[in-house]
Amino acid sequence: MAVTVVVIFLLCFFSTGRGNNQAHHEESYSTTPTRGQPWPMPQKYSVTTKTYDIDSNNFQFTASGQTCDILTKAFARYKTIIFGSQDTKLRFYPNRFNRVEEGVTGLNVKVQKPCEEYPYLGMDESYELMVPDSSGQATLSSVSVWGALRGLETFSQLITGTPGSGYKINGTTISDSPRFQHRGLLFDTSRHFLGTDVLKKNLDAMAQSKFNVFHWHIVDDQSFPYVSQAFPQMSQMGAYDQLHLYSPNDVKEIIDYARDRGIRVIPEFDTPGHSQSWGKGITDLLTKCYSKGTPTGTFGPIDPTVDSTFQFLNEFFTEIKNVFPDKYVHLGGDEVSFSCWQSNPNITEFMKQQKFGTNYAKLEEYYMQKLIDIMNGLDKGYLIWQEVIDNGGKVKADTVVEVWKGGWQAEMGKVTGLGYQSVLSTCWYLNYISYGSNWNNYYLCEPYNFNGTEAQKKLVIGGEACMWGEYVDDTNVISRTWPRASVVAERLWSAQSVNDAKAAAPRLEEHRCRMVRRGFQAESINGPGYCTPEY
C-alpha cells in the first residue's frame, strides 16, 4: 500500500513538473441542477411560476383519440417512471394532501392517426402539451403514437417530487418536434458482447433523451454473436462461445422493446472488411492471404472474385430483411485493408480480367456494387459508411451515407452534393474518453456547419453517437455512454439556436440526476456536485 502511495505521489510530481496541462482540479460549469426542466429542449417551451399538485394515488392517463398496445404500455411505464413503485422503490413519495382544487388530475392523450406497426425514417414525432387544460387536466396531442411517446417523456420530466410534500408541475405549454429525423446511437456487440438486459436498459435511456435509432453493430472481426437461422454455423464457429449469443428470440425481444419506445433497430452487417468472424463458419468466404507465392493460413476481406460469395450474401441478407422490420440495414463498407487482396494470385488475375490495374478501391467498389444490387433486389434500404462513396460507388437515391472520418465538413459537402442523404458521427465518438468535462465538444458540433446549398443541408437527416466496444462491456457501457449521449440527443432534437453549453449545463445536470433516479448508472460529467432525491 505504502509503495503505491509513493508511486502515485511521484507520478503527480513529475507530471505537474513537466507541463502545465495537468491539474488536480478541473474547471467546470456551474452544476446546480434545474428542477422540472426538459431535456432535450423543446422547440417551443413556456412555463409559468404557478405550480399544481399532482395526486399520485388518483392520477390517470386516458386516451381520447386513437390508441393501441404501444400507448397502453407507455401509460403503465410512465406511471412507474413518474411515481415509482413499491417494488422498485425508485421514488414513491406519498402525497401529503389530497386536495384537487389546485391540482392536475390526469393526462388526456389525443392521438389523431391510427397507430403504425413499427417506427420508421420520417415518422411524425411532433406533439403539443398543455398543463393544465381548461378541464383541470393536462392534454397531450399528437398526430401519431410516436409523437405521443415523445410527449409522455417530456411530461414525465416536468413533474418533480419532494419527500413530504408530494408531486408538483408548473403551468406549461409546449409545442415540439425534432430538428432531425435520424437520431441514432451505435453499440458494438462484437468487440464485447452486451447482454439483452443491458441493451434494453440502454433503450430506456435512449427513450429518455428521445433517440429514435438503435444502430446495432452486431458482428465484426472479433465475434459473430448473431444466431442465423439459415447459417447457424456462423455463430457456432464465430461467436466467442455459445453463451454469448443473440438467439432469434433475443433479437425479436430487442426489436419489440425498441418499437414500444418508438426506436428503430438498424442492424449493421459490416463487409467486406471487418468480417474475420464470418469466415469461421463459412469456408471459402474470405480471401486467403499469400506470402511469396504460398498461403500464410490467414485471411483477409471477403473474396469478391467468386460466385459463391454472392450466392451466400443473397441468402444471408434475405434472412436479415425478414428478421429486422426496419426498411434500412447498415452494410458497413469501411476500413477495407488491401494487403491480403494484393497478395492473392487469383485476385491479381481477376484484377487483370476486370481491367482494374492495381486500383484495389475498384475491387472494393465491385464488391459493394454487387451487394447493393442484392439489396435492391430484396427491396431493402441501406446505410453505408462514407468509404463506399469515396470509392465512387453508385448507390440508390434513398441511400443514407454515414460520415465518420476527420474532415467531415468537406465530406458532408461532397456526399450531399452528390444528392445523397447523410448522417454525421465524426464528432460523436463517445468511446474516446479524457479527463474532465468535455461534453461541450459534442454539444457544439453542428451538422449544418459545412459549405453547401439549402438543398444540400436538407439532405442531412441527422447523426449518431457511437460507443465502440473495445473497452466497454456490461459492467461499464451504460455509465460511459450516459449522460454524454444525451448531449448529442439535444443537438439532434432541439433548435439549432439551442447551442450555449454553459446555459445547458444545469439542465443537463438535472437530466443526469433524473437518469440516476430512474436507475441508470449515468456518470458524473460536470465536476463536483450531488443529486438530491427530488429529481
Ligand SMILES: *[C@@H]1O[C@H](CO)[C@@H](O)[C@H](O)[C@H]1NC(C)=O
Ligand atoms: C415553477 O414555479 C416556481 C415558483 O412557484 C419557480 O420557482 C420555478 O422555477 C418554476 N419551474 C420552472 C421549471 O420554471
Ligand SMILES: *[C@@H]1O[C@H](CO)[C@@H](O)[C@H](O)[C@H]1NC(C)=O
Ligand atoms: C484460385 O482459384 C482456383 C480455381 O477456382 C482454386 O482452385 C484455388 O484454390 C484458388 N486459389 C486461391 C488462392 O484462392
Ligand SMILES: *[C@@H]1O[C@H](CO)[C@@H](O)[C@H](O)[C@H]1NC(C)=O
Ligand atoms: C466555407 O467556405 C469558406 C470560403 O471558401 C471558407 O473560408 C470556410 O472555411 C468554409 N467553411 C467550412 C466549414 O468548411
